[in-house]
Amino acid sequence: MEQKLKNSILSTAREMIAGGLVEGTAGNLSARLSAERVILTPASLSYETMEASDLVITDLKGKVIEGKRQPTTEMALHLACLTHHADIAAVLHCHPVYASMFAINREPIPSLIEEFDIHVGGDVPVADYRETGSEALATEVSGHLGERGAVLMANHGLLCVGKDPEHALSIALLVERTAKIVWGARLMGKPFALPKSTHQKYSPLYKKARRIN
Ligand SMILES: [Zn+2]
Numbered sequence: 301m302e303q304k305l306k307n308s309i310l311s312t313a314r315e316m317i318a319g320g321l322v323e324g325t326a327g328n329l330s331a332r333l334s335a336e337r338v339i340l341t342p343a344s345l346s347y348e349t350m351e352a353s354d355l356v357i358t359d360l361k362g363k364v365i366e367g368k369r370q371p372t373t374e375m376a377l378h379l380a381c382l383t384h385h386a387d388i389a390a391v392l393h394c395h396p397v398y399a400s401m402f403a404i405n406r407e408p409i410p411s412l413i414e415e416f417d418i419h420v421g422g423d424v425p426v427a428d429y430r431e432t433g434s435e436a437l438a439t440e441v442s443g444h445l446g447e448r449g450a451v452l453m454a455n456h457g458l459l460c461v462g463k464d465p466e467h468a469l470s471i472a473l474l475v476e477r478t479a480k481i482v483w484g485a486r487l488m489g490k491p492f493a494l495p496k497s498t499h500q501k502y503s504p505l506y507k508k509a510r511r512i513n
Pocket residue numbers: 327393394395432456457
């Protein structure tokens with residue numbers, strides 16, 4: 301179980317790079333190993349060469365239980381999301397280009413496509429600006445995740461959650477793709493909103509899917 305989860309974090313981290321969601325050593329990932337233990341990516345290490353032994357296991361308060369490296373500098377962010385949302389088991393933070401354009405404009409990414417309601421739960425909200433790595437950022441961001449799979453971090457980037465690392469990655473890729481579509485559609489003209497009845501029909505599917513069995 302532990303080895304499988306570590307491999308899942310490593311492969312997801314490499315896909316995060318391949319998918320253009322981050323560059324260099326930016327971004328970070330975590331997954332819930334048990335009720336009290338979390339596996340986190342380490343600080344400032346290349347994803348291409350990262351191995352299972354480089355990952356760090358901590359408790360929910362951030363005490364290192366296993367691992368020789370420092371956990372990610374955004375550890376508080378991950379632990380706050382996992383602590384306050386028992387129904388999620390993985391957190392992915394990244395800096396994708398189009399989603400970050402919405403983040404620096406401090407503008408939510410609107411749900412204008414049905415699949416966005418189904419997989420993300422609706423518009424992606426914007427958490428207020430707080431300094432990177434701070435407890436204040438962790439509290440602010442985790443507070444926006446009640447009914448959404450993603451939240452924009454003002455003047456910073458994107459955070460996505462899921463039932464496992466692959467699920468969180470799939471949400472990050474969908475959010476980035478949708479941000480690009482909305483950005484382009486606005487250049488072409490004025491995007492139309494979906495009917496309210498569509499949101500009412502599809503958003504609950506996200507909440508249902510998010511429950512961890
Ligand atoms: Zn960041």
